Structure formats: C-alpha cells, structure tokens
Amino acid sequence: MTTPGAPLIEVENLEKDYPTGAGVFQALHGVSLRIAEGEFVAIMGASGSGKSTFMNLLGCLDRPTRGSYHLDGQDVGRLSSDQLAALRNREIGFVFQGFNLLPKLTALDNVALPLMYAGMGREARRRQAQAMLERVGLGERSHHTPLQLSGGQQQRVAIARALATRPRIIFADEPTGNLDSETSRQVMDLFSQFNREEGITLVLVTHEADIAAYARRCIRFQDGRVIEDVAQAEVAA
Amino acid sequence: MIFTSLLETAWHALTTHRMRSFLTMLGMVIGVAAVILMLAIGQGAQAMVRSSIESMGSNLFIIMSGAVSSGGARVATGDAPSLTFDDADAIRDLPDILASAPVSPGGAQLIYGGVNWNTSVYGTTPDYAVVRNWSMASGSFFSDADVRRGARVAVIGGVVARELFGDEDPVGKIIRIKQAPFEVIGVLASKGQSLDGRDQDDTVLVPISSAQQKIFSNTLRNRARFIMVQAVSEKRMDAAEASINELLRSRHRIGLGQDDDFTVRNLTALAETAASTTRIMSLLLGAIAAISLVVGGIGIMNIMLVSVTERTREIGIRMAIGARRRDVLWQFLIEALTLSLFGCGIGLLFGIGGAWLVERLAGLPVAVTPASVLMAVGVSFLIGVFFGFYPARRAAGLDPIDALRSQ
Incomplete structure (x- = not known):
C-alpha cells in the first residue's frame, strides 16, 4: 500500500462561514487538499481550529460556503440533501466520540440501521449486520443493548455500523476520546486492520498525538487553515 | 426505505x-x-x-271530530262526533284523494276458548287497509259489502293472533268481542311500534257498522270519531288539505267566520x-x-x-x-x-x-x-x-x- 490510488477526496479553496450574532464567523479559510483512496489520514488541531467543520464538510453533513469538494468525482456542493443522505449511506461511515448508538436498539439492530436506509430487507440486513459484528469480535453480543456493553464494545458496534454498507471512507471524530488507553489501542488496531486489509480510506480527527501516530499522514489545522501536511511512518500494530 | x-x-x-x-x-x-x-x-x-313512519302509511291526513277554537283551547271533543260516513265517502270523491276511511275506535275484551285478551278495536272500512298500507299475513280483509250489511267478521293483528291462538291458525275461527261472536277472516302483517310507541299489531279491525251495533252500542249511528285519508301524492297534500276543509265546511254548513267542528292534521308532516x-x-x-x-x-x-x-x-x-x-x-x-x-x-x-x-x-x-x-x-x-x-x-x-x- 505504498502507492496511493486515484484521489477520492479533492477539495479546492474550501471556505465555510457561520452567521453569528456579531456578524459572520469564517471557520475555514481556503483549504485545498487531496486524499487518495486507501489512505489513513489524521487531522489534528486545537479546538476551534476548524477541523470539525472540515470533517462535517468531508462527511457530507454540511455544504461549503465557497470552494469545491469532489467526492469520487462528484461535486458535493451541487447535491440535494436527499442525494447527500444517499451518499452518506453508501460511501461514508461515521464513528463518533460519544459512540452515538441508539440506546433502545440492540447491537444488531444498530448495525442493521444503515442497511435499512439502503432499502435492504429485514432478514438480509440482519444477516449482514451479524457478519459485521463478528468481524469486530462482538458476534456473541449482538442482542445486547448499548447500555449492556462496555465503552470499547460500544465503539466496536459503532465501527461495525459504519462499515455495514461497505463504504469507501470512514470518518472518525475523536473515536478514542471516551476510552482508556487499552481499549483505545484495540479500537485503533481495528481501524488499522480495516484500512490495511480492505483498503478503506480512513480520516481520523484527534488531538492526541499517540492516536494520530497510527495514521500515515497527518494534517494539522490552525485558525481555519492547514498549517502542516506530512507523511509519517506507520506504527507497528 | x-x-x-x-x-x-x-x-x-x-x-x-x-x-x-x-x-x-x-x-x-x-x-x-x-x-x-x-x-x-x-x-x-x-x-x-x-x-x-313507513308503517303508518304515506301522504296521510287524519280528520278528527271537534276543533281547536280560535282561542287555542280544544272544544267539542268526544261525545258527539261531527264526522259522518257520508263525509268520508264525499272526501274519497275529491280529485286529490286516493282513499278515505271512517274510524270508530274503542277497547274491548276478546275471548277465544278459555283465553281472553284486552285490546283496541277499530271499526272501519276496507279503505283503512289501503290508507295504512296494511297487507295480510293470511286470510283477507273485509269488503264493502261486509260493511254495508254489518257482517260479524274481524281481522286481527299479529299480537292478538299469538295471544289468543298460539300456534293455531286463526282464520275461520269464531272469537267473542264483548260477548258478540265474530269470525276471524284474516291476520294482519306485522308493523311493530308506532311513532307514539304503541304496538300496532295489538289490534282488531271490524266493519264500522258491526262495531257500532255489536261492540260499542253506539247511539250515534253513521258517525265516525275520525277519518283517515290518503292523498294521491306528496305534491298534492296542500291542495288536498284545502279541498277537504272546503268540502267539510260546506257539508257541515259552517258559515264565514265560524269555527270548524273538525280538525285536519297532516300526519306525514308531523312524522317528518x-x-x-x-x-x-x-x-x-x-x-x-x-x-x-x-x-x-x-x-x-x-x-x-x-x-x-x-x-x-x-x-x-x-x-x-x-x-x-x-x-x-x-x-x-x-x-x-x-x-x-x-x-x-x-x-x-x-x-x-x-x-x-x-x-x-x-x-x-x-x-x-x-x-x-x-x-x-x-x-x-x-x-x-x-x-x-x-x-x-x-x-x-x-x-x-x-x-x-x-x-
């Protein structure tokens, strides 16, 4: 995996404004970068540096004010909110700091949820969700609800959910922020494994250097601008 | 999805x-x-x-003896019915009228074998069956000839038939109405409750002449307590009412400004x-x-x-x-x-x-x-x-x- 594939993500002069009481706050100032398929990228920066805004744009949860964002050749800025939803469903998986599982659903139903929005029938999606849970080592826990699982297990369910529709990119926002160092390591190993074995593109937002060290490229944000974009050696798993 | x-x-x-x-x-x-x-x-x-309403019959008038005075108080009720059989016949001959039946009502005890039953008895004419749209469950209604000769024949309602005869066929049997023997010649089809809640099947119909002679021992022959009239159609109801009023006022020799000695009621309008x-x-x-x-x-x-x-x-x-x-x-x-x-x-x-x-x-x-x-x-x-x-x-x-x- 030394040679990156075609550019999956291509942003050009990306800017994002937020209206505030005191006027307009510009969260991003002309960000341009490319991420190729199969890359493992860490995005670092202090809070307020614009990295979360950038993630929301890359994740198609939001649209840029100015500039362009092409995901797999598609101009995201021109898509309707339903087309964005379909894109998130098919091409993108999210992993959040707070896990964001639905508390009343079992692990299996949580993982099957994106498949439901993909229009898959009940039996098929339960089979695929079960297979996904087995991949993250929770095949035995599929009928537990999130409250019956530890933090590390919940995050693994969230990873299974992010991977359920077999997307090409995973966006992970502080995925280890609520975990201790041992479970953090397990979760990061899982990410590395999917990146290495399946070629899934990983974009990881973190402010912890040891977590960012898992990635092979590190992009640093400050005041809405990219101030550093470097390749780094892979941490031995 | x-x-x-x-x-x-x-x-x-x-x-x-x-x-x-x-x-x-x-x-x-x-x-x-x-x-x-x-x-x-x-x-x-x-x-x-x-x-x-359906069981009552359609496009009906009831003409009662006696009147509502101009002051609103009801006068001349009961004792001396002002309406005659001839009035009923004359009304029938009016252009908008289909049928007209004089009625003499009363109550009587019926006896058949060891069973007795108190019910209402109506003396009337065959037009009554037309006006009330009343069909027969068995047997037949009495005829105009029966009325003319005062025949002792009776048509009984379903309730009377059940109470007196049980499962027996009443047609051809002799019952006593206030001791006078009458032959049952028909049983009326069931009608159920009337608007005022009475059971319409609990009744006996006999020729009006026989009723007055044998049952009510009425001194005022040829007089009816009320007349039931059916108009030809709903549209002609108003015209019919006017012509009935005119006819009866002239037959009863009621001058201008004098009160009627009868009351015409549009039953269909009341029912509506x-x-x-x-x-x-x-x-x-x-x-x-x-x-x-x-x-x-x-x-x-x-x-x-x-x-x-x-x-x-x-x-x-x-x-x-x-x-x-x-x-x-x-x-x-x-x-x-x-x-x-x-x-x-x-x-x-x-x-x-x-x-x-x-x-x-x-x-x-x-x-x-x-x-x-x-x-x-x-x-x-x-x-x-x-x-x-x-x-x-x-x-x-x-x-x-x-x-x-x-x-």
Missing part, C-alpha cells in the same frame, strides 16, 4: 414508551368509542322513527318533524363526540412534538447514517398514524360493545352501521396525518449537525 421497515421502526418506538403510547391512544379510544356509540344511538332512533328532530339530535350527539376525537388528535400532536424534541439526537444519528428527510418524515408520520389507527381500533371495540350494552341494559334501539365504522376509521386516519404532519416535518427539517450535537 421499505414500508415494513417504517412500520417496524414505529412499532419499536411506540413499544419502548408503552405507558406514554397508551395514554396518547386513550384520547383516540375515547373519541372513537364516543362517536360510534352516539351515532349508534342516534341512528337507532332514526331507524325506529323511519320504520314507524319527528324524523328531522331525531336527525338533529343524532347530529348533535355525533358532533359532541367528534370534538373529543379532535381533542384526542391534539393529544397525539402534543406527544409527537415532545417525542421529536426528545429524540433530536436520534434523528441526527439516523440522518448521518443515510436517512433522507422523507425517511424521517415518514418515520414520525407513521408513528402518529399507528397511534391514531390503533386507538381507533380499540375505540371501535369499546364503541360497539357499549352500543350492545345500551341496547341490552337500557333497551334503546341502536344501529352500528358500516358507514359510521368506515367514517370513524377515515377520520382517525385523517387525524393521524393532520396532527402527525407538523411534528414529522419539524423532525425532517432538522439540521443533521445540530441534531447530532444536541444532548
């Missing part, structure tokens, strides 16, 4: 908050049950009135007044019940709004993993619809059960019609859509990022 998935999601959300869903549905349950019950009672009353009264009553009952249904709908909207606020984060998560706005809209709309239609189903059971109880315990006639059931279901559906749409649109309009950030 597949429809069954929507149902599954709605079902899961509703069963997660059982108590809340139950209480929300309760509004619909009570509303639908009230509507069904009230409509059943109203329609039962209407059906009873309608069948009474009764029918429209019950119709208005049932409409009122239904309207009051419908208000509770609307209140139930507002309850659904209220809970759905709370639910959308509570589940903002869930909506954000669903949107992040690929729910389109219309998926979210449908999710909440289906939840509201499930609440309203489930509530409607349970309400139907209670309403129909309640109607049955009212019929059994209070003895009121009730009628749960398919139309009222369909209407209740339809209205519940509309309430679900109407009161579910606003909260659902609110959920679908949420911004995914804001929704994800909410606690």
Whole structure:
C-alpha cells in the first residue's frame, strides 16, 4: 500500500462561514487538499481550529460556503440533501466520540440501521449486520443493548455500523476520546486492520498525538487553515 | 426505505414508551368509542322513527271530530262526533284523494276458548287497509259489502293472533268481542311500534257498522270519531288539505267566520318533524363526540412534538447514517398514524360493545352501521396525518449537525 490510488477526496479553496450574532464567523479559510483512496489520514488541531467543520464538510453533513469538494468525482456542493443522505449511506461511515448508538436498539439492530436506509430487507440486513459484528469480535453480543456493553464494545458496534454498507471512507471524530488507553489501542488496531486489509480510506480527527501516530499522514489545522501536511511512518500494530 | 421497515421502526418506538403510547391512544379510544356509540344511538332512533313512519302509511291526513277554537283551547271533543260516513265517502270523491276511511275506535275484551285478551278495536272500512298500507299475513280483509250489511267478521293483528291462538291458525275461527261472536277472516302483517310507541299489531279491525251495533252500542249511528285519508301524492297534500276543509265546511254548513267542528292534521308532516328532530339530535350527539376525537388528535400532536424534541439526537444519528428527510418524515408520520389507527381500533371495540350494552341494559334501539365504522376509521386516519404532519416535518427539517450535537 505504498502507492496511493486515484484521489477520492479533492477539495479546492474550501471556505465555510457561520452567521453569528456579531456578524459572520469564517471557520475555514481556503483549504485545498487531496486524499487518495486507501489512505489513513489524521487531522489534528486545537479546538476551534476548524477541523470539525472540515470533517462535517468531508462527511457530507454540511455544504461549503465557497470552494469545491469532489467526492469520487462528484461535486458535493451541487447535491440535494436527499442525494447527500444517499451518499452518506453508501460511501461514508461515521464513528463518533460519544459512540452515538441508539440506546433502545440492540447491537444488531444498530448495525442493521444503515442497511435499512439502503432499502435492504429485514432478514438480509440482519444477516449482514451479524457478519459485521463478528468481524469486530462482538458476534456473541449482538442482542445486547448499548447500555449492556462496555465503552470499547460500544465503539466496536459503532465501527461495525459504519462499515455495514461497505463504504469507501470512514470518518472518525475523536473515536478514542471516551476510552482508556487499552481499549483505545484495540479500537485503533481495528481501524488499522480495516484500512490495511480492505483498503478503506480512513480520516481520523484527534488531538492526541499517540492516536494520530497510527495514521500515515497527518494534517494539522490552525485558525481555519492547514498549517502542516506530512507523511509519517506507520506504527507497528 | 421499505414500508415494513417504517412500520417496524414505529412499532419499536411506540413499544419502548408503552405507558406514554397508551395514554396518547386513550384520547383516540375515547373519541372513537364516543362517536360510534352516539351515532349508534342516534341512528337507532332514526331507524325506529323511519320504520314507524313507513308503517303508518304515506301522504296521510287524519280528520278528527271537534276543533281547536280560535282561542287555542280544544272544544267539542268526544261525545258527539261531527264526522259522518257520508263525509268520508264525499272526501274519497275529491280529485286529490286516493282513499278515505271512517274510524270508530274503542277497547274491548276478546275471548277465544278459555283465553281472553284486552285490546283496541277499530271499526272501519276496507279503505283503512289501503290508507295504512296494511297487507295480510293470511286470510283477507273485509269488503264493502261486509260493511254495508254489518257482517260479524274481524281481522286481527299479529299480537292478538299469538295471544289468543298460539300456534293455531286463526282464520275461520269464531272469537267473542264483548260477548258478540265474530269470525276471524284474516291476520294482519306485522308493523311493530308506532311513532307514539304503541304496538300496532295489538289490534282488531271490524266493519264500522258491526262495531257500532255489536261492540260499542253506539247511539250515534253513521258517525265516525275520525277519518283517515290518503292523498294521491306528496305534491298534492296542500291542495288536498284545502279541498277537504272546503268540502267539510260546506257539508257541515259552517258559515264565514265560524269555527270548524273538525280538525285536519297532516300526519306525514308531523312524522317528518319527528324524523328531522331525531336527525338533529343524532347530529348533535355525533358532533359532541367528534370534538373529543379532535381533542384526542391534539393529544397525539402534543406527544409527537415532545417525542421529536426528545429524540433530536436520534434523528441526527439516523440522518448521518443515510436517512433522507422523507425517511424521517415518514418515520414520525407513521408513528402518529399507528397511534391514531390503533386507538381507533380499540375505540371501535369499546364503541360497539357499549352500543350492545345500551341496547341490552337500557333497551334503546341502536344501529352500528358500516358507514359510521368506515367514517370513524377515515377520520382517525385523517387525524393521524393532520396532527402527525407538523411534528414529522419539524423532525425532517432538522439540521443533521445540530441534531447530532444536541444532548
């Protein structure tokens, strides 16, 4: 995996404004970068540096004010909110700091949820969700609800959910922020494994250097601008 | 997204908050049950009135001896009937009149074998069967010839037949009416209750001449207490009434400015007044019940709004993993619809059960019609859509990022 594939993500002069009481706050100032398929990228920066805004744009949860964002050749800025939803469903998986599982659903139903929005029938999606849970080592826990699982297990369910529709990119926002160092390591190993074995593109937002060290490229944000974009050696798993 | 998935999601959300869903549905349950019950009672009353009107006969006048004075007090009732058989015949000859039957009513004891039965006896003519639209269950009605010669023949109602004869065939048997022997020549078809609640089948009809001679021992021969008249059509009712008034005033030699010694009543108009009264009553009952249904709908909207606020984060998560706005809209709309239609189903059971109880315990006639059931279901559906749409649109309009950030 030394040679990156075609550019999956291509942003050009990306800017994002937020209206505030005191006027307009510009969260991003002309960000341009490319991420190729199969890359493992860490995005670092202090809070307020614009990295979360950038993630929301890359994740198609939001649209840029100015500039362009092409995901797999598609101009995201021109898509309707339903087309964005379909894109998130098919091409993108999210992993959040707070896990964001639905508390009343079992692990299996949580993982099957994106498949439901993909229009898959009940039996098929339960089979695929079960297979996904087995991949993250929770095949035995599929009928537990999130409250019956530890933090590390919940995050693994969230990873299974992010991977359920077999997307090409995973966006992970502080995925280890609520975990201790041992479970953090397990979760990061899982990410590395999917990146290495399946070629899934990983974009990881973190402010912890040891977590960012898992990635092979590190992009640093400050005041809405990219101030550093470097390749780094892979941490031995 | 597949429809069954929507149902599954709605079902899961509703069963997660059982108590809340139950209480929300309760509004619909009570509303639908009230509507069904009230409509059943109203329609039962209407059906009873309608069948009474039909059994009475159509386009009817009753002309009574005696009059309402100009001061409004009723005078000259009872003792000396002013109407004669000839009056009845003369009325029949008027152009807008189909039939005209003089009636001499009274009560008498009937005896057959060892059984006796008290009932009302009407002395009349064959026109009575025409006017009242009364057909025969068996045998035949008496003829004009029977009236002319004062034949001792009788036609009996279904109740009399049952009480006196049981399973026996009454036709050809001799009964005693106030000791006078009469031959039963026919049994009337059943009519049921009249508008004033009397059983119309508990009666005996005999030729008016025989009644006056043998039963009532009436001193005033050839006089009738009242005359029942049928007009040719509903349109000719007013013309018929005018010509009857004119005819009787001239026959009774009543001068200008003098009070009538008879009263003409349009029975059909009276019956229609009764029918429209019950119709208005049932409409009122239904309207009051419908208000509770609307209140139930507002309850659904209220809970759905709370639910959308509570589940903002869930909506954000669903949107992040690929729910389109219309998926979210449908999710909440289906939840509201499930609440309203489930509530409607349970309400139907209670309403129909309640109607049955009212019929059994209070003895009121009730009628749960398919139309009222369909209407209740339809209205519940509309309430679900109407009161579910606003909260659902609110959920679908949420911004995914804001929704994800909410606690």
